[in-house]
Amino acid sequence: MLDGFEILTTSGVVLWSKAYAPVSSSIINGFIKDVFIEEKVLPGASVADEASAAHKPTYKKDQYTLKWATVKDLGLIFVAVYQSLLHLTWIDKLLDNIRIIFVDLHKDQLKKPHTSIIECDFDGYFDQQVRELEGAAEKSPQRAPQTAVDELTPPLSSDNGDGMLPPPLPGLAAATQTGQLRKPVSNGDSTDVSPIPTPDTSRPSTPATHILAGKAGPKSRRAKKALNTPANASSGDETKGRPKKDIRKKMRRWDADGMADDDDETVLDYSVQSPDEIGIANTEISASIEAIDSQSFGTKTGKGQFVLKDLEGEVHSILEGANEKKSQSTSSKGGVVGSSLGTISGLFRNVIGGKVLTKEDLAKPMRGMEEHLLNKNVAREAAVRLCEGVERELIGIKTGTFESIETTIRTAMESSLRKILTPTTSLDILRSITSVTSPSQLNPLPPKPRPYVISIVGVNGVGKSTNLSKLAFFLLQNNFNLLIAACDTFRSGAVEQLRVHTRNLKELSEREGLGKVELYEKGYGKDAANIAKDAVTYATQGKFDVVLIDTAGRRHNDTRLMSNLEKFGNFAQPDKILMVGEALVGSDSVAQARSFNASFGPKRGLDGFIISKCDTVGDMVGSLVSMVHATGIPVVFLGVGQHYGDLRTLNVG
C-alpha cells in the first residue's frame, strides 16, 4: 500500500497530496535536495526515458522508498512514497498514468503566467487509478458476493481484495468547469484518507441518492435525481449498491443531507419492484424525462450488474488518447515533399531559433561536446554522464531566438557545470576554525575551545606534504598556532621533509610575528592512528588552534591500506578530511575519489578536495570536474605552484 502521493511544482508549491499514512515532509524535502538539486548519484540510475513505464528510478531514505516522474516543461514532479519492505510493482504504471491524466486535465491552468494557484480536484481520478492497478496486480480470489455485502457496498468493476477505499468522489472535469472552487490541497474529503475496516459506509458527497441495480431502477433514480437537481452535473455518481439478499438486516438509508437515517423501515431492495415504488416511478416518469440511452451512463458488467459509467471511462479515454498521440508521432511521415520541406525548415530553424529539440537533433552536437570535454581531461565516465544529463534536460525544449543548437547546448552545459561546482554551503575554512577555537559570545554556554583538526589524504605523489605546508603558511598568516603531525611513518624522508618545512615556517613567522608552529613526530614504523590521537591531545594541552595531519600516500585499490584510514578517522576525529588530487590524473580520478570517499566508514566521508599541480596543466583542468561530479564533494583549494604562497580558492563564476 502506498503511504503517500504528492504532486508538486519545481518552485516548491504542493498542488495535491494524499497521505494514507503520515509521512513527514522532511522525507520529500530530503529527496528533492538529494536528487534534483545536489544530484547525488543513485546506484543503478540510467537515463530514464520520460515515456517509459518500465524502469523508474528509486530513492531510499529511512525505511521509505520513493519513486517519481517529472514533466519538465510544466515543471511538475509526481512522487509516490511507500515502505521499503513492500514491493509494489504497479507504482511505475501509476506514476505514468497519473502524470498523463493530470497534465491533460490541468494543462491550461499550469500554463498561466504569474500565478501558482491550480485548482485541482484530483481525488477521484487518483483513487480510481489506484484501485484499478492494485486490483490488477493482486488478482486475489474475489470474495463471494454474500460476505461482501452486509450493508450497501459499492461494487467495483475490478474487485479488490480489500475494498478498503471508499467510493470515488464525483470530482470531475465538469466540476471545475462549473466553477466550483476547491482548495488545491487535500480538500475537505479527508475521510478518504483513513481506510475503513469494514466497508459499511458508502458516503455520498452530493445529496444524491443511490443508484441501484436493475434496469428499471436507474430510471426511477434518475428521475429522482433530476428533480433534486444536485449541485454537480455529474456524468457519474457513486456506483450503486448491490441488491440485498438478506432483508432482515437493517438497511441504512441515506437522506438528502448525507445523514444515515436508521429509523426508516423501508425496504431498500429494488430487485423486485415494490408496489409503492412502482407508483412513484410511474408518476415521475410521466413528469419529465427524455429517454436516456442506457449506454450513455453505464455499462453492464459480466455479473449482470449495471455499473454506472464513472471516472473510469473518462480516465481510460484520456490514457488512450495519449497513447494514440504517442504512436502517431513515432510513425514516419510519408512523402518526399513533406520530408524535404521538413529538412529545409529544420535548417532554417537552426539559424533562427524556435526549434523544438529532439533526440536526433541533439545526437551529433552532444558528441561534439563530449569530445571537447574529453579533450580537456575530464574522465570518460563523468563526461558521458554530464552529456546525458544535459541531453535529458534539453529534449523537448524550444531554442530561443537566433540561437543555434550548439549555443543552446553550450549554455545548458555551462549552467550544469556551474551547478555541480558550486558548493552547497560556504567553504570558508577560517570561519570554521574560529568558530571552533573561539566560540561566539552570543552563546551563553560556550564549550571548551579545542583545536581544529585537518587531515590530508591522497594517493602517492600528488603533493600532500607540499600542499600541507602551503595551507600551514596560509593559516600562520592569520595568526593561528599550528601543530603539524607527521603521521606518514612509511615513506623514507617524510618526517624530515616536514621538519624542514616547519623550520622554514618558524623562521618566517618569527620574522613577521605570526603564530607559532611546531612539529609532532614519533619517527618511522609506528601506527599512524595512534600518533594522530596523541597529536590531538598534545595540541589540546598546548593550546594550539589547528592540527594539520599528514598521512602516507596509498593506492586506492589497495584494500589493506585503505582500511587503515577508517581506524585513523575514528582515532583522530578530524573536523575536515581533505583529499589531494592532482590535475594531471586522467580517468583514474573518479575511482580515486570514490574509494577514498567510501573508505572512512559509513558515517564519514571526505569534506573537500584540494586539486594540486594546476599550473602544469594549463586549461585542461577537467579532472576536477570529474572528481566533483563523481562524489558531490566541493573543491576547497587549488594548488598552483610549489612555493608557499601558491594556494588559491575556486571561483566558479
Next chain:
Amino acid sequence: MARTDSQSWLSSLMSPSPIAIAVAALLVLSIPLFLHLVIYRSASSSTIPSFLLVGPSGSGKTSLLTLFERGRHAETRISQAPLTVEVSLPVTTTTASSPYRSANDPSNQIHKKFLLADTPGHGKLRHYAFDSVIKPQNLKGIIFMVDAADVSTSSGGTSNEALRQAAEYLHDLLLLLQKRANTKSPRGPTELPVLVAANKLDLFTALPAPLLKTALESEITNMRSLRTKGLLDSGIGMNDLDIGDEKEWLGEGGEGKFDFTQMDEVNVSVTVAGGNVLGADGPDVKQWWDWIGSNL
C-alpha cells in the same frame, strides 16, 4: 529596348501613380509590424513593480508567496526554480503615495498589484537571485527572509550554522547592491530598499527582530574581517585587467563594526521586521505589508 523597358518600369514606380502609392504605403506599414512580431515576441510587463524574495533555504519564502497570493498558505517543499506571482496589496495597507492623494481617489479602492518573485534558497541555486538583482525588471525592493527560530543559539555549541549561512547570503547580497550602486549604471533604480524579514516568530525559540539585527550585524562583521584575510581567488591570474581592480568591501572601507546604517550611503536602506506565516493564531504579516506598501 530592354533598357527603356526597365527604365520605364522604374520611372512608373517612382511616379506618383496610385498603384505605386498604395504599394509603398502597404510596405511601409507592414514591414515594421512584421519585424515587431518576429523579433519582439514576448514583451515583459514592466509596468507592474516587482519585489524579489530571497533568503536561505527553509526560511519560508515560498510559504509567504502562497500566503500573499491566496490569503492562506499552501504546503510547500524545497524550491528548485524561481516563481513569480502577481499579488495585490490588501486595501487596508497604505502606500507611500497615499498622503498625497485625496480621500475620494478611486485608485484607493482598487487593489494595487505587484509582482513577487520567489527564488530558491539552496546554496547551489542562488544564481537565480543574483541574476535578478543584476538585471532587475522594475525592481522596487528586496525581501530577505530569515528563519528567526533557527538562528538563535542551538544546543550544539558551535557558532550557529544557520546564522552563518544567513549572514553570508546577506553579505553577498549587500555587496552586490553596493557594487551596483557604485558602478552607476544607467539602468536600474537608484535606490533599492531591503527588508530583512524575521520569520517564524511564533516559535518560542525565535529571536525577536532587534536581536536578530544585532546578531546578523556581528556575524557580517566577523565574516568581512575573515574575508580580508582569505586566500586569493583562482581567477586572479587569468585576467590581467583584474590585477588593478581592488576588491570591494562592504560598508565603510571594510573596517570596524558593520552596521546596517552604513548601507544608507549607497541608497540601500535596510529594515528589520518580524512576523510569521504559519502560526496557531494565524499569519501575522502586517509589518511586511506595510513595508511593501511604503515602497510601492
